[in-house]
Amino acid sequence: MRVAVIIGSNREGRFGPVVAEWLLAHVRDHGDLESTVIDLADTELPTSLTSTPSPAVAAELAKTSPALAAADAFLILTPEYNHSFPASLKSLIDWHFVEWQAKPVAFVSYGGISGGLRAVEQLRPVFAEMHAVTVRDTVSFHNAHALFDEHGRHRQPEAPDTAAEAMLDQLTWWGYALRDAKETRPYGG
Numbered sequence: 001m002r003v004a005v006i007i008g009s010n011r012e013g014r015f016g017p018v019v020a021e022w023l024l025a026h027v028r029d030h031g032d033l034e035s036t037v038i039d040l041a042d043t044e045l046p047t048s049l050t051s052t053p054s055p056a057v058a059a060e061l062a063k064t065s066p067a068l069a070a071a072d073a074f075l076i077l078t079p080e081y082n083h084s085f086p087a088s089l090k091s092l093i094d095w096h097f098v099e100w101q102a103k104p105v106a107f108v109s110y111g112g113i114s115g116g117l118r119a120v121e122q123l124r125p126v127f128a129e130m131h132a133v134t135v136r137d138t139v140s141f142h143n144a145h146a147l148f149d150e151h152g153r154h155r156q157p158e159a160p161d162t163a164a165e166a167m168l169d170q171l172t173w174w175g176y177a178l179r180d181a182k183e184t185r186p187y188g189g
């Protein structure tokens with residue numbers, strides 16, 4: 001099961017990599033998953049869409065599109081900005097379409113008081129429009145900065161570890177179910 005882990009924050013001084021390391025350790029431990037990381041801090045996709053990308057934009061798309069196309073499933077790591085998800089994520093979503101289709105998407109979120117839950121709930125209808133299936137369980141980190149120590153270790157890992165296992169089990173189930181279904185019958189979206 002090939003899962004693309006998408007790091008949604010590209011903010012200068014971002015906290016995202018700390019949560020990403022926690023998440024990637026769980027993906028590695030899960031066993032069934034082979035992961036690719038798409039870090040949106042490494043891409044410069046413009047917000048203006050075009051059907052004929054310039055060579056510069058095509059070069060940026062080449063950093064993400066093949067990895068999205070090859071993935072069987074997606075794991076989105078999103079912070080919450082102003083009660084929503086970051087523009088970097090929306091841009092990545094909008095630049096693609098078939099790459100998302102008939103694949104499962106799971107979420108890990110973090111933020112201040114909200115833990116990114118509003119960002120996740122806003123991503124669900126966006127991914128429905130992409131013909132993707134969002135996974136029910138999520139992992140969320142409320143007041144995330146205080147939850148990890150200076151080495152990036154979660155101070156009380158038991159609850160998030162359990163939540164991550166449930167979320168990854170569901171993502172894997174959907175990944176296999178949809179991959180098997182598409183082998184039997186191409187998706188007709």
Ligand SMILES: Cc1cc2nc3c(=O)[nH]c(=O)nc-3n(C[C@H](O)[C@H](O)[C@H](O)COP(=O)(O)O)c2cc1C
Pocket residue numbers: 009010011013014015016017079080081082083084110111112113114115116144
């Ligand atoms: C522009 C901006 C808006 C934010 N809005 C919210 C918010 O609406 N709710 C919340 O719980 N946290 C909010 N936060 C806190 C962030 O979710 C938190 O700082 C998180 O670490 C940001 O992720 P990053 O450091 O990887 O960019 C906001 C932070 C920024 C920079």
